[in-house]
Amino acid sequence: MPSQSTQRRFWWCAALTVATIFSLILVGGIVRATGAGMGCPDWPTCFGQWVPPTSEAQLPDNYQEIYAERGYADTTFNVRKTWTEYLNRLLGVFTGMTIFATLLFSIPYRRREPRIFWFSMVGFVLVGVQGWLGSQVVATNLHTGLITLHMLLAQVIVGVLIAALIRSGRANYRDIRIDRLPRLFYPLFIVAMVAGLLQLIMGTQVREAVDLIARSSNFQDRHLWIDNLPLVFAVHKYYAIALVGLNGWLIVSVLNHSDSRILRQLSIALGAFLLGTIAIGMSMDRLHMPMFSQPLHLLLASLIFGTQLAILLVLRHALEDDKANALREHESMASLSTGGV
Structure with missing residues (x-):
């Protein structure tokens, strides 16, 4: 190394x-x-x-x-x-x-x-x-x-x-105990990431619609933009509720069942980014898309994706190490058994 x-x-x-x-x-x-x-x-x-x-x-x-x-x-x-x-x-x-x-x-x-x-x-x-x-x-x-x-x-x-x-940093994940997390944690985390990517794609469609409306109005009359957005905006907005609920359960599961410092830190960061996204999303809806809201909303969505990916990769490396350790332990037991015979 x-x-x-x-x-x-x-x-x-x-x-x-x-x-x-x-x-x-x-x-x-x-x-x-x-x-x-x-x-x-x-x-x-x-x-x-x-x-x-x-x-x-x-x-x-x-x-x-x-x-x-x-x-x-x-x-x-x-x-x-x-x-x-x-x-x-x-x-x-x-x-x-x-x-x-x-x-x-x-x-x-x-x-x-x-x-x-x-x-x-x-x-x-x-x-x-x-x-x-x-x-x-x-x-x-x-x-x-x-x-x-x-x-x-x-x-x-x-x-x-x-x-x-x-x-x-793979050497730092060897002591993470995946078995302490709920049984459905890993598959539901995959679901949360796929659902998050779908939300990001819908967000890009909303963003393209906003761009067209903004240009046609010469970036004026922001209070009229939301009323002219297509249906995908409503889907994007209410779909976020389910995403926050699912990610919230995953975050609480880590905080309650894992003693891994890195997983806990990443989960807390994920929760903070989700709360920030909710706040910015509400400001876009209630304050008629203020100029600061769109860039911050995009940044927080990107940070959510990046944090989820980091958690997933840490879990995968920890899972690989668990399997490798189990295999070595099995081979060691088999060797001892053969030696005894």
């Missing part, structure tokens, strides 16, 4: 990358909610510059005609939207740097724990794909389907890196 210092470097770098991607999901949500996606109408530069302008006076007098010829009609410089999108891109570049460092620190794992290396490699490749997809979002003038795909790919990247993180 790699040395403790090597393991520590990998863990902190991978954790930083995961935190950065969650931050990128939040900033991406802010970009989407504020309509700042075309704040930079070209890529990778912004208004043809590596550092965007701070005022319209720094652009050519005919810049609107230039971008209209490129297929971006009605391009108007807005310093707030431009710098919001530019900071989103800078954070994306920083994410690329941290995932590359994570890949480098995963190299010592290639022989003993090759999955950690390959998870890191997949994450690195997908971040490159994510960057290309971001350029296509700009090239297609914010095509809603590509924006949704862009967001879902971020969830996949987070999932891959969480898998690498959990795998790197």
